[in-house]
Amino acid sequence: MESKQNTGDLTQRMTIGDFLLRRLEEAGIRHLFGVPGDYNLALLQQLHDSGSLEWVGTTGELTSSYAADGYARLNGLGALLVTNGVGALSALNGVAGAYAEHVPIICICGSIPLRSIDRGLGMHHTMADGNFDHFLRAYAPVTAAQARITPRNAAVEIDRLILTAWREKLPVYMELPSDIAYLEIEVPAHALVLAEPPSDPERLQSCIAALAQRLSAATAPAILVDTDADRFGVVPELMELASKLQAPVAAINAAKGVIDESFAHYAGIYGGKASEPQAREAIESSDCLLAVGYRPIEVTTGDFTATLPAGTIHARGHAVDIGEENYQAVTLKEVLRGVIEAVPAVTNRAPQPAAAAAPAAPADSAAALTQAAYWQAIEGYLRPGDVLYVDNGTSFSLLGLKLPPNCTFIGSINWGSIGFSVGALLGALTAAPERRHILLVGDGSFQVTAQELSTILHHDHKPVILLINNGGYTIERGYLGKTEPYNDIANWSYADLPKVLHPGATAQSFVVKTCGDLQSALAAPNDRLIFVESIMDPCDAPAPILHSSNVGAELDYGPRGPQHRENLQLRPGTLK
Template sequence: MPTTTSRSTMTIGDFLLRRLREAGISHLFGVAGDFNLEFLLQMEDGNELMWVGNCNELNAAYAADGYARLNGISGLIVTNGVGALSAINGVAGAYSEYVPVVCVCGSLPLKSLDRNLLMHHTSGDTEYDAVLQAYTPFTVAQTRLTPQNAVAEIDRLILTAWQLKRPVYMELPSDIAYLHVEVPAEPLDLVIPPSDSERLSTCADEIVARLTSARSPAILADIDADRFGVVGEIQELAVKLLSPIAAINTSKGVIDETSPHYVGLYVGAASAPEVRKAVEGSDCLLAIGVRRVDTTSGGFTAALPADRIDVRGDAVDIGPDNYQAVYLKELLGRVVDRLPCREQPAPRAYAAVPSSEVSVPSGPLTQAAYWNLIQGFIREGDVLIAEDGTSEAGGWGLQLPPGCTFVTQAIWGSIGYTVGSVLGTLLAAPERRHLLFVGDGSFQLTAQEISTILRHDLKPIIFLINNGGYTIERVICGKDSHFNDIANWAYADLPKVLHPGTTARTFVVRTAAELQAALAAPHDGMIFIESVMDKYDAPQPAIGAGRGMAEVDYGPRGPQRRPGVQI
C-alpha cells in the first residue's frame, strides 16, 4: 500500500517557524526591520523560539555561526537589502567553514514585484533579484518563497543546509507570511540519505584492504570530522589500527588531545617533527575532508602522500577511483566494523599545573607567561573561542583537556568574528564554560555585542589582549606602521558602559601575578580581563604563520624583504 501524508493548513510564517524548531533551533538571531516584522510577530505570538536581537546584522551572522557550531544548525533573520547585505560577510564565513545557517530575509512584498514598484532598501530600481544573486556564491541553496512553493522550498532549504553543512538563503516576502497553505503534519526528518550500496561496499573494502596492509597508517582530520559527526568513528579507527591522528588547525580540539593516538596539529613545514613524520611518512593516509588552504597548510608547505585516501562528506577518492553517493558517517562506520581490534596503549592523563600554582615571572606580562597561565586555567568541557591572530595562534599551542570545543575562523579569518560568535555558543550550550580570547583590534569591530551578552545575563570569561593594534599584521608587514595602530580604549570599563548596573567583574592586568589573581575571581557573572602587553610581543606560531603569509601574499620582491618591517 502506498503511504499517505496527512495534511492541514498553517500560515507560511508559522510553518517556517515550525520547521526551524523541528530542525533543533531554539534561538533566532538578527535585527528587526520593516520587511520582517510580521514574521517576528508570528514568532513572538508562538512563544516557542527565543528572539536574541543583535546590535547589527553582521554580529547576528557571527552569533548564528557560533550557535550552529555547537547546536548543529541555526537561524538568522534579516531584512531586505540593508540587513541582508550587512550580514553577508558573516554568512560567507559560515560557508567557508562549513557551518549550516538558515538565513531568512524578510523581503519585498510580492505585489511590488508584480507591479514593478520602486521600493526602499533597494537600489531604487526593479532589480529584485540583486540580493538573492549576491548570496548565491556563499550559500548552497537560495529561494524566494511564494504561496505556491513555500512548503516544498522551506523543507528543501533547511534539509540542504543540514545535509551539506553550509548556509542557505530564503526570501520571505512581507505580504505572504500570514497566508494559509496546506502543510504536512509529519515533522521534518533531518537525515543523510543512504549511500549507494555497491559503491559503499566496494569503497569500504578498498579502504580496509589498504589500511590493514599498510605499515604506517595515519589519519588526518579537517573540519568534516566535526561537522559530519564522525569523531567517534575516527577515534575507533585509530584504536583498531594503532595509528596516529593529526588534525588540521581548523579542527583544533575535535580529537581528544589526551588520546594516546593524537599527535598534534599538522600545518605543513610548521608542524612538530613527530607530526610531520606521522602524516608525511604514512604509506596509507586517511585524509578526512582535508582542504589545501594557505592558512591551514603552512603556506602550501603541506606534503601529503600522493596515494592518500581522500574522504569527504559525500564522496571518496582512492587513487584513480572516485566514489560518489558514499556518505562519510556510514562509510567510516562500515570500515570500523570490518577492522579487527588490537591491544591498546593506556590513555594519557591531562596534567596541566593549575594556574593558581604556576610560578609566575616578575616584570611586564608577556605572551609566554599569559598562555602558560591560560593552560592551567582551562578545564574539561570548556568552549574556547579564539580570534584570528595572536589569540588563535596562542590557542593552538594549548593542550586541551577532554570534552573541550575550540572555535575559530581559520579559513575565512574575519576579524571581530569571535565577539558575535561567543554569544551564539553561550546560547547553544549554556551549561558549559565559555572562554573568549580576542585582541584589541578585532574587538573594536564588534564590541557592541557585549551589550547583548549582558542583556541576556550570559556569563563568558573574556580575555582581551591590549597591545596597541594589529599585532598579527605587524608580523606580516608594517611593524611600526601607523595603519596597524588603533585608538586605545578603556576596554575593562565597557561592560559597565554597555550595560549599566552589570555585576560583571572586570580587571586590567599588566603582570603575570595580576593575571593569576584575576583568574581566581568567582565566576558568578561575566568576567572581563584586559591584559596589557607589548605591541611587539607575539606567540611564536603567529610569527611563523605571519612570515609565511607574507611570502605567499607578496612574493620574492615583496615589502617583507625590507629590514625591520616585521616583528
C-alpha cells in the same frame, strides 16, 4: 489548523510564516538571531505570538550571522533573520564565513512584498532599478541553496533549504516577501526529519571493502582530520577506528580540539613544516593515510609545506576517493561504521606518546606581563568541557596549547574575519549556557564587534573574556608596518565596557599588567561575567605567530614587496 488526507499524505493548512517557524523548531533550532526591520516584522510577530522560538536581537546583522554560526557549531543548525538589502548585505560576510568553515546556518531575509515584485513597484532597501534579484545572486556564491518563497513553493522550498543546510553543512539563503507570511497554504502535517538519504548499497559496500582492504594491508596507517569530521558527526567513529588499527590521528589547525587531545592515539596538529614533530612523522610517513574533509590553504599547511603521501584516501561527507575510484552516493558515517566492522583489530602497534613539553619556570609575579607568561597561565586555566574562542591575532597561540578533554574550539581559520569571535560567543552561549565559555581576543579584533558584549550582558551570560591590549594589529605588524600608524588603534578602557554597555552589570573587570595581576584575575570565581584586560608591549608576540606573518608577507607581496625594507616588519625576538 484543519488537517485532511490528500493522496495518501496527511496535510494541514497553516500560514507560511507559522510553517517556517514550525520547521525551524522541528530542525532543532530554538533561537533566532537578528535585527528587526519593516520587511521582517510580520514573521517576528508570528514568532512572538507562537512562542515557538526565542528571539535574540543583536546590535547588527553582521554579528547576527556570527552568532548563528557559533550557535550552529554547538547545536547542529543555526538561523538568523534580516531585512531586505541593507540587512542581507550586512550579514553576507558572516554567512560567507560559515560557508568557508562548513557551518550550516539558515539566513532568512524578510524581503519586499511579492505584490511589488509582480508589479515592478520601486521600494526602499533596493537599488531602485526595478531588479529584485540582486541579493539572491549576491548570496549564490556563499550558500548551498537560495530561494524566494512564494505561496506556490513554500511547502517544498522551506523543507529543501533546511535539509540542504543540514545535509551539506553549509549555509542557505531564503527570501520571505513581507506580504505572504500570513497567507495560508497546505503543508505536510508530519514533522521534518533531519536524515541523510540512504547510500547506494553497491557503492557503499564497494567503498567499505576497498577502504578496509587498504587500511588492513598498511603497516603505518594514519588519519588526518579537518573540521568536517566534527560537522558530519564522525569523530567517535574515527577514534574507534584509530583504536582498532592502533593508528595515529592528527588534525589540521582548523580542527583544533575535534579529536580529544588526551586520546592515546592523538598525534597533534599537522601543518607541514609548522607541524608538531610526532604529527609530521605520522602523516608524511604513512603508507595509508585517510584524510577526512581535508581542505588545504596556506594557514593550515604551514604555508604550503604540507606533503601528504601519494595515494592518500580523501573522504568527504558524501563521497570518498580511493586511488582512481570515486565513490558517490555514500555517507561518511555509514562508510566508517562498515570499515570499523571489516578491519581486523591490531595489537602490535602500541601508540607512541607525544613528547612531554619541559615544564616552564614559574613566572615572577612582579614581572611585567609578557605573551610567553600569558599563554603559560592560560594553559593552566583551561579545564575539561570549556568552549574556547580565538580571533585573528596572537590569540591563535591557543593552537599551540594542549586542551583538556571535551573542549570545543571555535575560530574563523579559513575565512579569517576579525571580530568573528565576539558574535560567535553570543551564539554559542545561547546554545550551551551550561558550559564555561572563554573568549581569547586582541584589542583590534574586539573593536570590530565590541557592541555585542551588550547583548551578552543583557541575557545575563557569564563568559570569561580575556583581552590583550597591545595597541593594535599585532599580526599585521608581522606582515608589514611594525610601527606604522595604520596598524595602531585608538585605546579604550576595555575593562570598563561591561558597566558602560550594560549599566548595573555585575561583571568582574580586571586590568592586569604583571604576572601576579593575571593570576589573581584568573582565580576569580566565574559566577558572573569576567573581563580581563591584559596590557602588553605592542612588539611582544609569540614567535610562531610572527614567523607565520613574516612568511605570509612573502606569499602576499612577492620579492619586490615592501616587507624587505629595514625595520618595517615585526620579527621574532624583537622584544628585548
